[in-house]
Amino acid sequence: MTVHEADLVVSRREVAAEGVVALTLRHPLGEDLPGWEPGAHIDVVLGPGLERQYSLCGDPADRGAWRIAVLREPHGRGGSSYVHERVDAGDRVRVRGPRNHFALAPAPRYRFVAGGIGITPILPMLAAAQAAGAQWTLLYGGRTRDSMAFVRELSRYGDRVTIAPQDECGLLDLDSVLSGVPGGTLVYCCGPGPLLDAVEERCPSGLLHVERFRPKAQEPGGDDExxxxxxxxxRTLTVPADASVLDTVRGAGVEVLFSCTEGTCGTCETDVLEGTPDHRDSVLTDAERAAGETMLICVSRCRGKRLVLDL
Structure with missing residues (x-):
């Protein structure tokens, strides 16, 4: 699979909210960028060992620019601090992608729920749903109104959007949004883990689409060789009980694209030709897991003794 990779220039840097910066990226020669659909993200390579995924939150019809927004996380792993402190307009950054594991499926009705920086993949979905003539609503929560990105941009949708800062409204009233959902309605949610867990408890999995920024807690499983x-x-390689498939194939000198190593970004998704994966990622849907046609080799293992991979 060919993956687009290039150095792009930061043509604009702006404060999108308290603790959030938005970057507009363009090709240095003004060339078009690869097309993308709502829900897509890109890998941003900030330095050796410092690669992060950010959702595209601009206009898919604008082939000249990609927009991302980055929340500063003081206790994170360093990527957001790097962007906030060292990336400015005029700088060049290495990017890879786009990829999409959170695509917007066609539906007559949608319920969107976003928490904090989770608004970023949802934002272009709203425009797509509006353009398609679908019925939709958005419930958007955050710590404070000032910390919530793109609130002014969302005002154009009027009462379809409910802005609910926690310091003004308390916890999001998910029951009012998710109870009695009409047939044919799809629910899309992105945000912190506790929010996604709460939505999953209230919504049938067949209707729900989520994107996680942190890996979902997994039930303890056997880590057999x-x-x-x-x-x-x-070539046949032995994956030890204390190593991942990714570690094993890379240790054997096989070049494989990877990034988060947590099962959240989808970069290392690999086709499975034989065998049954033991899925431990936070990306694939229940249907994709049941099909067993791909797996994320950074975290997932084998339900058996042998896997054949397209590597």
Missing amino acids: FEVVLSRSG
Whole structure:
């Protein structure tokens, strides 16, 4: 699979909210960027070992620019601090993508729920739903109104959007939004883990689409040794109980794209040709897991003794 990778220039840097900066990225020669659909994200390579994923939150019809927004996380792993402190207009950044594991499926009605910086993938979805003539509402929460990005931009949608800062409204009233959802309605949610967990408790999985910024807690599972066959070379590798598939194939000198190593970004998704994966990611849907056609090799393992992968 060919993945677009290029150095883009930061053509604009603006404060989107308290603790949030928005960057507009363009090709240095003014060339078009690859097309994307709502829900897509890109990898931003900030330095050695410092690669992060950010949702595209601009206009998919604008092939000349990509927009991302970055929340500063003082206790994070350093990526957001780097962006806030060292990336400015005129700088160049290495990007890869886009990819989309949170695509907007066609539906006559939507309920959108966003928490904090989780508004970023939802924002272009609203425009797409509006353009398609779908019925939709958005419930958007955050710590304070000043900390919530793109509130002014959302005002154009009127009463379809409910802004609910926690210091003014308390916790989001999910029951009012998710109870009695009409048939044919899809629910899209992005935000912190506790919000996603609460939405999942209230919404049938067949209607719900979520994107997580942090890995979902997994039930303890057996980490037995198993074999991985690399179909392109015919090599057979043993994955030890204390190592991932990703670590094993890279240790054998096989080049594989990867990023988060937590099962949240989807970069290392790999086709499964034989065998049954033990899925431990926070990306694939229940249907995709049941199909067993792909797996995220940074965290997932094998339900058995052997997997054949398209590597």
